[in-house]
Amino acid sequence: MLKITQQIESDIIILVLEGRLTGPWVRELELCWRSADGTPQIHPIRVDLSSVTFIDAEGKALLTRMCREGAQLVTTGCLNKCIVEGIMRSEEKKV
Amino acid sequence: MVEQGVKSFCVVPLTTAQRRLGALGFGSLQEAAYEDADLEFLQQVAKQVAVAVENALNYESVQSAQQLLTHERDRLRLLLEVNNAVVSRLDLRDVFEATTTSLRRVMPYAIASLYLADPDQKAFHRHALVFPESKGLIHEGFVGPIDDTPAGPAFRSGKPALFDEDGLKRLNSEIGQFLLAEGVKSGCCVPLLSHGKVLGTLNVGSFREGSFTPEEVDLLSQVASQFAIAVENALAYRQIAELKDKLNTEKLYLEDEIRSEYNFEEIVGESPALKRVLKHVETVAPTDSTVLILGETGTGKELIARAIHNLSGRHERTFVKMNCAAIPTGLLESELFGHEKGAFTGAIAQKIGRFELAHQGTLFLDEIGDITLELQSKLLRVLQEHEFERLGSTRTIRVDLRLVAATNRDLARMVSDKEFRSDLYYRLNVFPLVVPPLRDRPEDIPLLVRYFAQKHARRMNKRIEAIPTETMLMLSKYHWPGNIRELENLIERAVILSHGPDLHVPLAELRIPDTAPANGVETLEAAEREHIQRALEQSNWVIGGPSGAATRLGMKRTTLQSKMRKLGISQRS
Numbered sequence: 001m002l003k004i005t006q007q008i009e010s011d012i013i014i015l016v017l018e019g020r021l022t023g024p025w026v027r028e029l030e031l032c033w034r035s036a037d038g039t040p041q042i043h044p045i046r047v048d049l050s051s052v053t054f055i056d057a058e059g060k061a062l063l064t065r066m067c068r069e070g071a072q073l074v075t076t077g078c079l080n081k082c083i084v085e086g087i088m089r090s091e092e093k094k095v
Numbered sequence: 096m097v098e099q100g101v102k103s104f105c106v107v108p109l110t111t112a113q114r115r116l117g118a119l120g121f122g123s124l125q126e127a128a129y130e131d132a133d134l135e136f137l138q139q140v141a142k143q144v145a146v147a148v149e150n151a152l153n154y155e156s157v158q159s160a161q162q163l164l165t166h167e168r169d170r171l172r173l174l175l176e177v178n179n180a181v182v183s184r185l186d187l188r189d190v191f192e193a194t195t196t197s198l199r200r201v202m203p204y205a206i207a208s209l210y211l212a213d214p215d216q217k218a219f220h221r222h223a224l225v226f227p228e229s230k231g232l233i234h235e236g237f238v239g240p241i242d243d244t245p246a247g248p249a250f251r252s253g254k255p256a257l258f259d260e261d262g263l264k265r266l267n268s269e270i271g272q273f274l275l276a277e278g279v280k281s282g283c284c285v286p287l288l289s290h291g292k293v294l295g296t297l298n299v300g301s302f303r304e305g306s307f308t309p310e311e312v313d314l315l316s317q318v319a320s321q322f323a324i325a326v327e328n329a330l331a332y333r334q335i336a337e338l339k340d341k342l343n344t345e346k347l348y349l350e351d352e353i354r355s356e357y358n359f360e361e362i363v364g365e366s367p368a369l370k371r372v373l374k375h376v377e378t379v380a381p382t383d384s385t386v387l388i389l390g391e392t393g394t395g396k397e398l399i400a401r402a403i404h405n406l407s408g409r410h411e412r413t414f415v416k417m418n419c420a421a422i423p424t425g426l427l428e429s430e431l432f433g434h435e436k437g438a439f440t441g442a443i444a445q446k447i448g449r450f451e452l453a454h455q456g457t458l459f460l461d462e463i464g465d466i467t468l469e470l471q472s473k474l475l476r477v478l479q480e481h482e483f484e485r486l487g488s489t490r491t492i493r494v495d496l497r498l499v500a501a502t503n504r505d506l507a508r509m510v511s512d513k514e515f516r517s518d519l520y521y522r523l524n525v526f527p528l529v530v531p532p533l534r535d536r537p538e539d540i541p542l543l544v545r546y547f548a549q550k551h552a553r554r555m556n557k558r559i560e561a562i563p564t565e566t567m568l569m570l571s572k573y574h575w576p577g578n579i580r581e582l583e584n585l586i587e588r589a590v591i592l593s594h595g596p597d598l599h600v601p602l603a604e605l606r607i608p609d610t611a612p613a614n615g616v617e618t619l620e621a622a623e624r625e626h627i628q629r630a631l632e633q634s635n636w637v638i639g640g641p642s643g644a645a646t647r648l649g650m651k652r653t654t655l656q657s658k659m660r661k662l663g664i665s666q667r668s
Binding site: 001002003004005006016018019024025028029032050051052053076077078 | 423424425426429430439440442443446650651653654
C-alpha cells in the first residue's frame, strides 16, 4: 500500500509518499505526478520518500524518470538514501 | 352443359368479407328458370356456403401453423429448460442429464455424450454419457485423441458436423468401431464455444441413417451455446473448489505451524520471574480483558500475547498482529481501520483493516507507545464503543475483539509528559504484565542457549552436541541488552560458525562496552550510543514524529530503534 499526499509549500509541490512504492502504486504515483506536473502554473516538484518502506525496480525506474524531468527526490534512512543517490549518480553520468 | 340439356344457368360469387373464394353455379333444364327472386335467394345461399368453404380452407392452414407453433414452443421450452439447468446447477453431469432429458422430447436420439478437451487441446475426455440401449462397449471416462472421435471435425472447425456409418469406418479408430458395433448409423456433433474458444463437443447419435435434419442441427447448436456456459461455469467452479481445498490445506498447515511455533511450551524458562508472568497469563487469558504487556525489546512480548490468545476462548479465531512502529505514521490509521477505494491518493482498492480482521479474535498491537495522539483518540473510541468507520466511509462497523497491547516504553511517564492520552492508558492498563528482561532471570540462560542451539542446528542440519562450560559461563554473565532476541541471533550465528560437535560462540561480540573512554578516546560505538542517548533525552524519549529523536538525528524511526537495540539503549538504561 502507498499513500500519496500532495502539499504546496513556498511554490513547490511536494508529493509525500508513505508505504511501499511497488506494483500498481507505481502507476498511481505516475498519474499523480503527471497531474501535478500538468497544473497551469508550473511549480517545481519535490518527492519526499522518507516514509517509503520499499521501492521495487519499476518504482526506481519511475523515480529515475521523475528525477530526469526535474523532480527533486528527498529522503532519510540509509537504504532510501542509497537508492536516491544511485538515481542521481546515474543521471549525472548521462549529463 | 348444352349436351346435357341445360337451358338456363345462374352463377353467384362465393365471397366472404376477407376474400373471393370462387363461384357457385346452378343449371336448369328449363329456359329462364331463374328469376330475380331466385337470384337473390341463391346469393344468400352462396354467402353461407362461402363461410363454410373458408372455414374448411382455414382449418388446413391453422393445422399447419399449429404444428409449426408447437414445434417452436418445444424448441423454446427446451432452450428454457437448458437455460434453467445451466443457471441452477453447478455440477456438469447434472446439467448434462437435465439437458439430454429435455432434448429427447424434441429430438429423439439413441446416444448422447459430452466430450471435454484437455488443457493442451490434444485429447478428449468423455465426461458424461446417456446410452440406455448400450451393449456395454461405450463408457464414460474414455480418454483418447480428438481426431479418433467423430467429434474431431466439429472441435477443429468450431462448426456442427454430421457423421454416418462410412464416416465412422473412415475414422479407423477403436471408438469408431465401438459405435458401429453398438449400431449407431448417424450422428451430429456440435462444438461448445465460449469466448471464441472450443471447450468440447455435445454429441448425439441414432440407430437410423440420416437421422438429423438441418433444423435439428440448428437446434442442437442453440442448446450447445447454452450448455457451453454451464461447461465454463463448471470448470471455473471446479478450479475454485480446487483452490479452496488448497487454501484450506495451507490454512491447516499454517495453523499447525503457528501452534508449533508459538504454543505455550515454546516459552522457555524455569526461573521464578518467568513463572510468575506465566501464572498471570493463565489467570487473565480466559477473562477477555485488555492486557498491556510491558517489557524491554526482545523479551518475548509477542509470545506472551500469543499465549494469552491460545489460552482464551477466542483461540479458534484469528490472532492478528500489528507492529505500530513498523508502519509509516500516515498509513497506520488505514492499516488499523481499513479504507474504501479512493479514500486518498493511492487507495486503489478497498482495504480491510486489522480491527475487522481480528473480529471475534485477538488484536495484538505491538509498540503501542509509538502511535500518534490523533490516532490514540480513534483507538480509544474503538475500545470503548467497539465501533469505527473505514477511511472514506460513513458506514459504522461493529467489532468484537480482545485487545492485547505491548510496549517497551514507559507509558505512565508518557502520560505525564502528555505524549500519551491518559484515558487510553487507563483503558489499556487493565491488566499490566511485565515481562522480565533476560538479565533478571540469568538462570534461564543455559536452558535458552541449549534450546536455540538445538533449534538452529536441526534447521541447518548440523550436529551440536556440547556447549563448552566456559562459553556457557560467559553467556550467563552477559547483561543481554537485546534480551532473548539478541541471545537467539548470537546462537544462530554460533551454529553457522560451528563445524564440529561443540558450539562455537563468537564471545568477542559479548564484550561489554567500556563506559570510560580508553586513553581519552571513546570508541565509535560508545560515542554513537552517547549521541543517541543525548538526542533521546532532548526529545523526552520520543522516537518518532517531527520533534522526535529520529528526526533530530536525521534518520528513520525504525533505523533509530534498530540502532537502540544494537547498542542496548532503553529508557531504563
